[in-house]
Amino acid sequence: MSAMRHLLDLCKRRGFLFQSAEIHGGLRGAYDYGPLGVELKRNVSQEWWNAMVYQRCDVVGIDTAIITPPAVLKTSGHVDQFTDEMVDSKLSKDRFRPDKAPTLHFDKEKMHIPITAPDKKTAKLWEHEIRTNLAPGSSISREGKSIFLKMDKFNGSEIILEQESGSPVTIPYKGYVDPASNSPFLTEARPFNLMFKTYLDPIDPIDKVITTTLDGTKTTPPMDLSQTRQSVDKTLYPSLTYLRPETAQGVFINYATVQRSHPHLKVPFGIAQIGKSFRNEIRLEHAIFRTPEFEQMELEYFVAPWQADQEFTRWRKSRMDWWKRFSRNFETRFRERAHAQDELAHYSSGCVDVEYLFPWGWGEVEGIANRGDFDLRMHSEATGIKLQYTDTILMQERQQREKATGVKKTEGLDRERFIPHVVESSCGLNRAMLALMLDAMEVVDEQGKIVDLEQQMASIIGSTDNNKNWRTVMKLHPRLAPIKVAILPLVSNNPDLVDLCQSLSSELRAELQIPVSVEMQSTTIGKRYYRMDEVGTPWCVTVDYESLQDGQVTIRDRDTGVQTRVHYSKILEIVRDGLRLYPRS
Structure with a gap:
């Protein structure tokens, strides 16, 4: 996975992404976003918000609390089923x-099962553990x-090992092994709830746990472990809360409030x-692809029951169009995968994933689901509050007909008042950022030929003869780029050139409200160009001595490398046009 290693090296070196608390040894699965990373993340989320809210008249925004009471997540099924x-x-x-683990790998001729340890020292310890406890007397070798x-x-269901002494050792096989080592020595599978618990209480909950446990030991007979756990849970429940595992439930419990405060929404x-959102993931992997703390971009679209299938189809196309707009390799690296029937939640009638071809394989970046009326119905039943939609126009028309004819009819009432169905779009912001960076990253050699990193055995991070002249171009869509324009004085210690650069920078910042970088390093213009290519800056503007005489500057396009001489007053319009969502022809 050299492409992923190369991207992560670039992210750390250029200020996109850092290991959280690195100077204290780091925290597994936690990342901080640097100056460029926070801009890219903000741009991706802003483009999503622009497409979902600003470009539509039928969607409004909301921002709900992270800390969630147990009743909400009990009603939604997360407490009992989110495992x-x-x-x-x-x-x-x-x-x-x-369900994510590989099947057993073994040599069919020699009938050997290879188990790979991280190093020789660990291999010796594992061999001793196998010989002593896990498979005593079995035929084992180590290299x-x-x-x-x-x-x-x-x-297929059992592995029987060859014995040097003693009775045969049989290992149960459930269809998977340890992903890291190919070891079949595993515990039984058990459920694991993914939600983080926390407590809102002025009294330290640990004191309550200690007190309750000690009280349990004083009873006659003393409480066993399960009784103690039940007693502790009961004691802590009044102050129990959760960090939300998804943003969607915050929308559902505010459905009636939003509808009441915005009656124009039909x-x-x-x-x-x-x-x-927060999930206590069992396995954290691939940097920001799977982390316990992540950001979601979610839309809950409320529709009439008879509109659900049509709207589900329409939103599938709309979301794929959004990814196509901001990607470079849409046809080969993005796909839509429909869930099989046994993958669907019990309340869902359809779900598709938008997947990106990461260096390790296809991975989900967004899901579009037809959730039915499950969420609103469950919250309505739990609270007694009617979370339904009333079509006032249809109701008034029926009432007028009944008044005119004197005849009351019951047909059609289900179209006047109903619990809406929901079509959901749920996109992971961190995953979207990772996918778009990998999609935009292009590595070229000294001849300008594109390098296929996945076919290269040597890491390009080093300075070997094979890769020291390679350079990276991050061909992000201009609207996503962390820095929109870089302004380069030909000579960094010339006050007149620097003043002109600062003046142009101030104008672009004020008029376009965009991040502009004035590159003052004492290196060649070419190296400064490459530096900006590496972080995805669409335009570089060079100010030289002639600029002081005729006002002409050189603007360079990141993707083509074409340099054009224009008057500095034209830069504003060039950049403004280039940043349009739909550029002029």
């Missing part, structure tokens, strides 16, 4: 999801950091939200 299966490796102690188990039989209409 993954979790398995522990008895050797590495790593935890993983069995370097690899351990080989000699297998006698494998019938079905179909939507409520959009961007905000942080």
Whole structure:
């Protein structure tokens, strides 16, 4: 995965992304966004908001609380059902999801199962653990950091090891092994709730836990472990809250408030939200692709039951069009994958994922789902509050007909008042940022030929003869680029050139409200161009001595490398036109 390594190196070196608390040893799965990263993330979210809210008359925004009371998540099913299966490796102690784990790999001729340790020292410890506790008497060999188990039989559900002494050892096989080591020595799968608990209480909850546990030991007979846990949970429940696992529930519980405060919204209409969510993921992977703290961009679009299928289809196309607008390799790196029937939630009648071809394979960046009326119906039943939509026009027309004819009719009432169905678009902001950066990143050699990083064995981070002259161009859409314009004085210590650069920078900032960088490094113009290419800056403007005489400056296009001589007063219009969502022909 050299492309991913190269991107992460660039992100750290240029200020897109840092390991959180790195000077204190770092925190696994936590990342901080640097000056360029925060701009890129903000631009992606702003383009999503622009497409979902500003460009529409039927969608409004909302921002709901992160801390969520248990009743909300109990009603939505998250407390009881928001779980993954979790398995522990008895050797590495790593935890993983069995549905994401690989199948057993073994040498069919030699009947060897290779188990790969991180290093030779660990391999020795693992070999001792296998010989002593996990498979005593089995035929085992070791070479370097690899351990080989000699297998006698494998019938698909059991692994029977060849023995040097003692009774045969049978290992149950459930269809997966430790992803990191290929070890079949695993614990039984068990459910693992993904939500983070927290407590709103002026009294330290740990004191309550200690007190309740001590009280349990004083009873006759003393409480067993399960009784103690129930007692502790009961004691803590009044102050229990959760960090929300998704932003959607905040929209559903505010549906009636939004509808009441914005009576002009008629079905179909939507409520959009961007905000942080938290999931206690079993396995954190691929930098910001899967982290416990992440940001979601979600739209809940409320429709009449008979509109749901049509709106689901329409939103699928709309979202794919959005990705196409901001990507460079849409046809080859993006796809839409429909969920199979056994993948759907019990309340969903349809769901598709927008997937990107990451260096490790296809991964979801957005999901579009037809959720039915499940969420509003469940919250309505739990609270007794009617979360429904009333079509006042149809109701008034019926009442007028009944008044004129004196005949009351019951047909059609279900079209006057109903619980709306929901079409949801849920996009991960962090994943979207990662996908768009990988999609935009282009590495070229000294001849200008594109380098396929996935076919290169050597890392380009070093300075070997093969890669020291390679350079990176981040061909982000101009509206996503962290820095829109870089202004370069030909000589950084000439006050007149610097003053002209600062004047042009101030005009662009004031008129366009965009980030502009004045590059004052004492290096060549070419190196400064390449520096700006690396972070995705669409335009570089060079101010030289002739500029002081005739006002002409050189503007360079990032993607083509074409340099054009224009009067500095034209720069504003060139950049303004280039930043249009739909540029002029």
